[in-house]
Amino acid sequence: MMESVTRRTFLTGSGAVAAAGLLGACDTAADSAGRAGSADVLTWWDHSPNLKPINQKIFAAFEKKPDGAKVQYTLQQTSKMGQTLQLAKQSSQLPDITTAAGLELPLSSLVDGKWFQPIELDDEALARLKSELYDGFHRIDGKLYTFPLFSVRTHNSAVWFNTELAGKAGLDPGTPPRTFDAFRAAARKMQDASGGGNGWICNIGMPERLSAQVNELAQCSGFQGNRGQLFQTGDYAYHDDAFLTAIEFLLSLHRDKLMAPGSTTMDDKQARARFATGRIGYYIDGPWCAGVINETLKPFAPKLGGGGLLTADAAQKPAVYVVPTQGMYHLTANAKDPALASRLLSMATTEEYYVGIANGMARPPLDLGAIDKAEVLPAYKSVVTSFRDEVFLGPHELLKNPAVSAVQAKSKPIKPGLGEIVQGAFSGDVTNLRSELTKLSDAANRQRDANITAAKGAGAKVGRDDFAFTDWKPYADYGPDKYK
Structure with missing residues (x-):
């Protein structure tokens, strides 16, 4: 080669x-x-x-x-x-x-x-x-x-943590936190035991990654849709209470001084490297966190722990809904x-x-069974195992009607998007979060409707109903059979 x-x-x-x-x-x-x-x-x-x-x-x-x-x-x-x-x-x-x-x-x-x-x-x-x-x-x-090469069952918001520091803090590394409140309390204990470190670090400098994580935390707070779009109606609703709950959780970590300094401008590479110094309790990231640490930050790899999704409260079963790979x-x-x-x-x-x-x-x-035949860190296997129960295939308008691609082709990024709005909330530039999220919802709905009109004008057989899935139900895959 x-x-x-x-x-x-x-x-x-x-x-x-x-x-x-x-x-x-x-x-x-x-x-x-x-x-x-x-x-x-x-x-x-x-x-x-x-x-x-x-x-x-x-x-x-x-x-x-x-x-x-x-x-x-x-x-x-x-x-x-x-x-x-x-x-x-x-x-x-x-x-x-x-x-x-x-x-x-x-x-x-x-x-x-x-x-x-x-x-x-x-x-x-x-x-x-x-x-x-x-x-x-x-x-x-x-x-x-x-x-596809990869399994559809994956997300960006696994809870990675320092098992050594967890032990010093009196936490059980085998039972990572599963709720926002439990995470906040554990981050405080980690920080207190760190000798000058911090409970949590984040890559807030990456608006797209931040947007993906807030989207998943919102789903785990009760949002019944994906990327701001409700499954049942097709409407964009970034201003839903679930998004506010998710963002408020992240902001509370900042207000409680549990967030590592510099997080607001860090990308994932920088945040992951700081996390691997051993003085940070938690880092929320996708499954690739284990691979990067094992490859480039190997001394920390034996200390890496991993867990599944966080939810707003214990009564909320964790679940994210994804599109085909x-x-x-x-x-x-x-x-x-x-x-x-x-x-x-x-x-x-x-x-x-x-x-x-x-x-x-x-x-x-794509074949999750290959994990059992590979040489992987226990933390990685734990995270991937959680994907089996917490990640579901959601509906997608393109599968309902391939002509939707004519609408997609006309779409342009809306600025500020979700990630930029959350960045603004951390910096203090956004003071009325619901208002900004409502503006984003309105802009997304207007653009989508305008793109439908334009696509129809160009001959595409597409309509507003293609974006609504009234038969969608939570905690189940919306598989190919649903489109027949």
């Missing part, structure tokens, strides 16, 4: 000057034999370092196959992946296989825009994936353009040998691959 793309050949064509800076993420330089379309070399761009070990393993195995090929691999920076792909498309230098991180368009729009071509997975791979493939998410007009890898329109690339991608659907994903301790693999 070779790593990285050809810097010299990429920098030809439009966007060359800007691309020079973006391609600084390439691991090594290679010669021009690795261009997309070569009969004996496939090019692969990625943004996930957690998948690098298992990908390198299947690349090496693929190269040894009589009908295989070498793979030239580039790990791009996640924040720059979208722009790098845009520049590559302008100069007709997309790789054979890539992720779509940063493109921020629904799959249907990317297919219409001639970004990707269908994948021809082998029969065994298709059989393994059969129950996990969804129209609009993985298939367009009956053709497969991507497929997006596909990870795509075959670009530039790829001249789709059959060769598809044979390689088929290797990313095996038990061996899923165990490799699990070993990386990021998002759990």
Whole structure:
């Protein structure tokens, strides 16, 4: 296996000057034999370092196959992946296989825009994936353009903690807190036992991640919807009491001086590193927290504990509702040998691959049973086990009517969004939280309705009813059978 793309050949064509800076993420330089379309070399761009070990393993195995090929691999920076792909498309230098991180368009729009071509997975791979493939998410007009690698049962808000500090504080590491009040009390005990540390640290400097976590805490406070949109009616209701309860919980930790200094500007990398110094009690993060700590902050790994979702009170059963898992890898329109690339991608659907994903301790693999066959930290296994009981597949308008993609394609981020509003509440710039959340709800409803009108005007058969699911019930999967 070779790593990285050809810097010299990429920098030809439009966007060359800007691309020079973006391609600084390439691991090594290679010669021009690795261009997309070569009969004996496939090019692969990625943004996930957690998948690098298992990908390198299947690349090496693929190269040894009589009908295989070498793979030239580039790990791009996640924040720059979208722009790098845009520049590559302008100069007709997309790789054979890539992720779509940063493109921020629904799959249907990317297919219409001639970004990707269908994948021809082998029969065994298709059989393994059969129950996990969804129209609009993985298939367009009956053709497969991507497929999921990860389980739908995951979220951003697991409770990670310092087991050593918990012991010093008189807490039982085996029974982490499950309610807001219990978390607040435990954070106080952790802080008191830390010798000058803090009970909790947060990545408030990341508005998108903050938004996702507040959304999940709101669901655990009784919000019957996802991303601000109520399942039963389709209305946006960020101003619902459940969102206020979730945000107030986080703000109370700040007011009670339990939050580590600097949290308001930290990203997840900074917050996780501070957490791993051993003087912070709790950090709320996704499952990848274990993998990152084990890889880059290894001395702290034996002290890491993990638990499930927090709820507003003990009477509230924890639950979050998620959409089907997006596909990870795509075959670009530039790829001249789709059959060769598809044979390689088929290797990313095996038990061996899923165990490799699990070993990386990021998002759990599509087959959760692979966790039992992998070498993982006990904290990671505990968190993933909680996903089985606390994460449910929610309804999605795209599955109800694929024409909704025409509405999605017209959507633009509303600013300030939920994350920015919560940031403002922490900084003191937002003094009337309900008012700001109401403005966000109104703006989201107006934009969605305007986009429906525009999509209908362009010929899409779509309507307001496509966004309402009157038969939705809590604590159950809204599976594919519901759309028939």
